[in-house]
Amino acid sequence: MMTDKIVENTKKLLEKHNQNHLLTFWDQLDTTQRRNLLAQIGRLDFPEIDDWVANFVRVPASAQIKADFVPVRSYAPVPADAEQELKYDRAVELGAELISSGKVAAFVVAGGQGTRLGFDGPKGNFPISPVKGKTLFQIFAETIAAVSEKYHARCPWYVMTSPLNHTETIEIFRSNDYYGLDEEDVFLFQQGTLPNFSFDGKILLADKAEIACSPDGHGGSLNALYQSGALDDMKRRGADFISYWQVDNSLINIFDPLFIGLHALDKAEMSSKAVIKSDPYEKVGNFCLLDGRVTVIEYSDLPDDLARKRCADGSLNFELGSIAIHIINRAFVERLNTGGFSLPLHKAVKKIPYIDEEGSLVEPAEPNGVKLESFVFDALPLASKSIILQTLRSQEFAPAKNATGVDGVEAAKQMIVARAAEWLESAGVSVPRKPDGSADCLIEIAPGFALRKDDIKAKLNRIPQINSGDEIYLV
Numbered sequence: 001m002m003t004d005k006i007v008e009n010t011k012k013l014l015e016k017h018n019q020n021h022l023l024t025f026w027d028q029l030d031t032t033q034r035r036n037l038l039a040q041i042g043r044l045d046f047p048e049i050d051d052w053v054a055n056f057v058r059v060p061a062s063a064q065i066k067a068d069f070v071p072v073r074s075y076a077p078v079p080a081d082a083e084q085e086l087k088y089d090r091a092v093e094l095g096a097e098l099i100s101s102g103k104v105a106a107f108v109v110a111g112g113q114g115t116r117l118g119f120d121g122p123k124g125n126f127p128i129s130p131v132k133g134k135t136l137f138q139i140f141a142e143t144i145a146a147v148s149e150k151y152h153a154r155c156p157w158y159v160m161t162s163p164l165n166h167t168e169t170i171e172i173f174r175s176n177d178y179y180g181l182d183e184e185d186v187f188l189f190q191q192g193t194l195p196n197f198s199f200d201g202k203i204l205l206a207d208k209a210e211i212a213c214s215p216d217g218h219g220g221s222l223n224a225l226y227q228s229g230a231l232d233d234m235k236r237r238g239a240d241f242i243s244y245w246q247v248d249n250s251l252i253n254i255f256d257p258l259f260i261g262l263h264a265l266d267k268a269e270m271s272s273k274a275v276i277k278s279d280p281y282e283k284v285g286n287f288c289l290l291d292g293r294v295t296v297i298e299y300s301d302l303p304d305d306l307a308r309k310r311c312a313d314g315s316l317n318f319e320l321g322s323i324a325i326h327i328i329n330r331a332f333v334e335r336l337n338t339g340g341f342s343l344p345l346h347k348a349v350k351k352i353p354y355i356d357e358e359g360s361l362v363e364p365a366e367p368n369g370v371k372l373e374s375f376v377f378d379a380l381p382l383a384s385k386s387i388i389l390q391t392l393r394s395q396e397f398a399p400a401k402n403a404t405g406v407d408g409v410e411a412a413k414q415m416i417v418a419r420a421a422e423w424l425e426s427a428g429v430s431v432p433r434k435p436d437g438s439a440d441c442l443i444e445i446a447p448g449f450a451l452r453k454d455d456i457k458a459k460l461n462r463i464p465q466i467n468s469g470d471e472i473y474l475v
Ligand code: UTP
Pocket: 109, 110, 111, 112, 113, 114, 115, 116, 117, 123, 160, 162, 191, 214, 215, 216, 217, 218, 220, 245, 246, 247, 248, 373, 401
């Protein structure tokens, strides 16, 4: 119940923490709006917010970075010697066993705002496949269905959304009949949010009775898995390993026996895939060791001289770029949550629409405030052990982050075609090429046709001759 006393106490609390502007429009609000606003304020932890303002909002991001990090070892995409070959073979076998016995859960984080893509709706609903225009969600669902069939397993799929896109995402799954998956095997849940701030540390209002908030970052997934009951659901099903990826990666290999097997053989708690960076300043996180722990340093925090530094063989000193693909032990996430953990917050300076003192909506043309978020890779140093497996970008990483250009939609589509062409050629199929070497046709391989290169050989009789300009869909 909203008593005068509660309102009075809220005013005092806000004054104490320098956030009394949140009640600027109180007199103009109706009872429901007042109740909603009080509820939002009630969910905020003001001493914690004071701490964020002092330590993140008002200080430059780089002030938080330690500089004594060194390069880290990783597994190469192919074994380096006979001994390692044996290990990789054992890993593939173990990984396959774990998938078959239902011990691996798929987990995509899809709670982001997708501002760079500029697509109307959840990013996962973006049509990306080059021939059929399948959405990212559909490609993932078909991959999970194909893996379930191949390994005779029931593979659950966890999808993290945020309050910004949860209802819409559920509607998309419903209207697509869960893409043919059993609804019981798809678990959608929401991550938390954090308030947005002006540069001087004031919480911004999105409306007269609404605090401006944004999702708490992909790092919020580790808490949301716990809070939502997703971890309990995994436990009930006997799923011990979580295969984590980002919703915009159109080439993701969700269930990779080698990666899962190496992670399990080495008794790691959280592991990662990496690609060799395309240039010293590529905008990906850098794997390194900090105090003996695997850590990711953001590209913007890697000093230029270290980014450029090369080894005797010419390779970059910090050559391992993060592509946000992880295997995470369910027990590790449980341990973090029951032990009381918090990931560091990162600040992002953004254009944030807000309501000014007159009550008018301002759509800023320039960045005007700060969003705070946590990153999932910041959990790596908390893991007792962490391995890194290098992979080839062309096989597993084609993010559709931007509408155009680098990491754009067209680039992702081209990579889907390029991988398909390469898989076919490796099985002896002839693919027409343009003078620049790219495929002179569109090819799309459905996950049910082939999950990996090696699956193509058994299907050669179903592959037509491919001519220049053809659009080929293999299903
Ligand atoms: P990005 O950092 O690319 O952010 O997220 P974004 O929100 O998708 O896009 P921009 O920056 O606004 O253009 C990488 C992955 O992490 C997920 C995204 O959905 C994407 O899969 N993510 C990000 C979350 O699930 N929650 C978040 O709070 C942030």
